[in-house]
Amino acid sequence: MNSMTKHLVLLPGMDGTGQLFAGFLAALPDTFTATAVAYPADKFLSYPELHPFVSAAAPKDERFVLLAESFSTPLALEYAASSPPNLTGLIICAGFVSKPIAVWSQLAKAVARPWFFRLRAPRCILEYFLVGRDAPRSLIQKLRQVLRFVSPAVLSGRLREALNCDARSALARTRVPLMYVQATQDKLLAESCINEMKRIKPDILFVQVDGPHLLLQREPQKVANIVSTFVQETGR
Numbered sequence: 001m002n003s004m005t006k007h008l009v010l011l012p013g014m015d016g017t018g019q020l021f022a023g024f025l026a027a028l029p030d031t032f033t034a035t036a037v038a039y040p041a042d043k044f045l046s047y048p049e050l051h052p053f054v055s056a057a058a059p060k061d062e063r064f065v066l067l068a069e070s071f072s073t074p075l076a077l078e079y080a081a082s083s084p085p086n087l088t089g090l091i092i093c094a095g096f097v098s099k100p101i102a103v104w105s106q107l108a109k110a111v112a113r114p115w116f117f118r119l120r121a122p123r124c125i126l127e128y129f130l131v132g133r134d135a136p137r138s139l140i141q142k143l144r145q146v147l148r149f150v151s152p153a154v155l156s157g158r159l160r161e162a163l164n165c166d167a168r169s170a171l172a173r174t175r176v177p178l179m180y181v182q183a184t185q186d187k188l189l190a191e192s193c194i195n196e197m198k199r200i201k202p203d204i205l206f207v208q209v210d211g212p213h214l215l216l217q218r219e220p221q222k223v224a225n226i227v228s229t230f231v232q233e234t235g236r
Helices: 019-027 047-057 070-081 102-111 114-118 123-131 137-149 152-163 168-173 191-200 220-234
Strands: 006-011 032-036 064-069 087-093 178-183 205-209
Touching (some): 006 220, 019 032, 019 220, 064 220, 070 152, 087 220, 178 191, 178 220
Parallel strands (some): 006 064, 064 087, 087 178, 178 205
16 A cells, blocks of 8 residues: 555445445545444444444554544544544544434434334425435435435434433544544534534644535535545645
8 A cells, every 4th residue: 555545434324334434435536445344223322432443444554544434433433532543533524422412412312213204304494403404316316315224213213312322521532633524504504513623623624515414425425525634634
């Protein structure tokens, strides 16, 4: 592997499959390599129980940057806070450290049950909260396909895990360079998520990209360009 090659380890959103990274992976420079982590689709695991999946994906003999999407943010922060070898940076995309959806928290807790995830989500709901009003039909179809692949019990468990998380201490203990890619049209995360992270870690690099919560899926090239710059700068 030449000195210009960079490696990314990607942690997925709540679906946990890694399948929604396809467009983003294709947009990365040819000099990059990447590992997309997948969590079990048929068994719910808490954040601590998912930690070994990150450790197993981390390269043992080369430097890498960890990228966490939404749900995986608390997991990534706990991992980074442990000062693992070869980790040179952390990227958070549309993530949170606590109370991710404060405005909707009571409703979210009420529907965080397997029955809710057995329902076919209306397109308008997926558009409003996740992919944006102008999302291509192909993305809606792919999202539904991925969600059907994961057990409703697993999805509901992950939602409860996210709603009850508290990674503020882990954020404060993280020492590697950290970049937050913020979706400016995010209708899912509370604005307090951003403010809280700025308060705890004032030196976080915040980069805004116009788009919805699933930013890596809607704006893969824009985010890939931002990620590429960060990885190269932290990998020097």
